[in-house]
Amino acid sequence: MRTYVGGVNEGIRDARRQLIGYLLEKDKQGLVKYSKPNKELIPERIQPKSPTNKATSSTEQVKQTPKTESEHDAILKAVSSGDLYLLQELLKGLDVNTALLSTDTLLHLAAEHGKEAIVYFLLRQGVKLNLKDREGRTALHRASGRGHTAVALALAKAGADIHATDLMSKTPLHLAAQNGHENTVKVLVHEEKKSLKNQTTVLHMAATEDDATLAEVLLRNGTLVDTRDGQRKTALYHAVRQGNEKTAGVLLKAGAQVDSVIVDAAFELNRKSLLSLFLRYVQKSMSQNEITEKHNKQENRQ
CATH class of the missing domain: 1.25.40.20 (Ankyrin repeat-containing domain)
Known part of the structure; x- marks a missing residue:
């Protein structure tokens, strides 16, 4: 049993080292983003035509309701x-x-x-x-x-x-x-x-509830994957914090940014399957970067 636990802990420590190394490398390249939400205008509102159409309080006189069925x-x-x-x-x-x-x-x-x-x-x-x-x-x-x-x-x-x-x-x-x-x-x-102005979006809700299907539909229709809520947290952070691997996978596939706060949340859960998910993402991301670098080098030679 001790041997097994020791092996698991060593695997987690190794995963942590790899992820931290990945984050440091991304930070050097300027790839880790801490974007601020865009300030947008509030949607236009339809105004009542006259003061008599304003919503009444419980103490104000209201008009009649229908008298007959x-x-x-x-x-x-x-x-x-x-x-x-x-x-x-x-x-x-x-x-x-x-x-x-x-x-x-x-x-x-x-x-x-x-x-x-x-x-x-x-x-x-x-x-x-x-x-x-x-x-x-x-x-x-x-x-x-x-x-x-x-x-x-x-x-x-x-x-x-x-x-x-x-x-x-x-x-x-x-x-x-x-x-x-x-x-x-x-x-x-x-x-x-x-x-949007630093508030919880439906994507944040989907991440918290592990509703991966809803997350996919939202992302397919233009929802911003890295929008932050009032606590400056992204949907991926909430998915990881709750241990919602399925939705976390959807968000990572959509290009969600991984920062040190999210990695820390993953390690706090100490769930091997979630850490494996991150490692797969890291390996894929690093492979893409290597391909891009090689392509750029070839273009520079030409």
Whole structure:
């Protein structure tokens, strides 16, 4: 037993020496990057037309809700069918945020059915963007889960929370990805990148949860692999810290930067399979560098 443990420990020490040597060599070549997040403008927001459309507090007077079940059903039908003219008539004197007799809002329903004109109308009326249904989902969750890309984009640009989570801890991006709506994923990834400022992204969540499939979809659609959160940590750091080898492998394959902080996190776990993953990455990376150097030397000779 002692012989076995000694062998494992020696293997780990050897792996550490190789990784540290690799990092030092990369540092000399200026390959280890500590990039700062780009400062982007906040997405444009759709403003209500008049002060009367502003969201009301619990102490303020609100408009009426539908008086009869038939009136309520008529509103449901108008939204689901996309009949904007009829909806405008039915909503006279009603609060757009409480016009349905359930936890669903008009915006939830319009988003779920992909009724873009209805969504824009409700946004102009000052509808609350981030109200949640009984599953904890916002209108953006509904649009994203159904793949209604234009509606999802309109909601995101209006200020809907891209990182809002439902009762299952799923964001709108999670739902779009798991349902195979890659156009919606691409649009939301783009909006997320525009508003990033040292915050946790869906890629960070995927790394923490070891959702390698989600990570692959996000990276395929433009998510930046080395974006840092509020603690200045990348998705790879969180994957390594949690021992999530599958997602760590996806991130490394996508070109995630390895620095001394990430290597230290790997050694703290003391998991041989994770260290082997890093060594494979190091060997592959060093081989690529050697090929590049040889190619450059040949060009210089010519």
